[in-house]
Amino acid sequence: MAANPPLCDYGWKAVDARLPNTDGRNCSILDFSGPNGLVVVFICNHCPYVKAVIARIVRDAIELEDHGIGFVALNSNDAEAYPQDSFDNMKRFASQNMLPFPYLYDEDQSVAKAYGAVCTPDFFGFNKDMELQYRGRLDASRKEIGPGDLRRDLYEAMVMVSRTGRGPAEQQPSIGCSIKWKMPV
Template identity: 55%
Template structure:
């Protein structure tokens, strides 16, 4: 497991388009995932200990983000041959078992992860209503530990502010997690 941090964001950059298979069936595009006030694109996977550690609070936070009018989508881009737990079938199982409130898409050829510049799991990209990047940062300061009472919900705070104003002043700290598992 290689630990990496996300690079500095290119705020204002447009969201790259995509069309990927969804664990719920069919295919979804960027347009089909956006909400009226923005979009959160997150790169996650099934096997990453960082994602596993935050999954319950990530699901709760995403529900709050969606309630603000922001669409949410999760994408797995890992090499499933090398990491079978990240296969499409296992993604479907996790989405159903955990009750994902957002689509979970499979980027088998890894082109979407490359287009976004994703480097780790989890990796969060927050877009405004015009699909321009306004936030790239971590879920919160707790990382793999439990969030403490009173601790900022950085991703939620940023995305709710983006939904309300089109931008955010929430500090953006790099996300940290396992490196994406690229194909040879």
């Protein structure tokens, strides 16, 4: 089922946590921030919305590095109910898609809850002070790969953040599959 996250809560501070990375190390989310900010994105391996745009996410992460913006992805889906989102499958996904950024496993879903993440993909763009400045979409793609000339919402917003410390006043929410929450015990 598709879900839309709320719009940007400007100034909200990034939450840090140490999580397992697909490279075998435990890593701090904020360790991946660049001198001008950080993008934290919630993705997963099986979501058709993520699959449709993963090459564009990779492109934007690489290009944002030139603007001093770091990038990190997290998977918070319930891997027991959705085995395709297991940590082993995250490793395969990272390798197959040549992810140039860390892909962390939020197994207990505490980070997704702390961020208020709603869907995959769900993008959070922070300035150099780790204050939220962007909570929007990558571009206008949905479950299908959009045309190559789509406006690059995330990229343009984060370039603005890198230059000014502030995100755009108007932002379009992301859309994607809902995060697969664990059933309460």
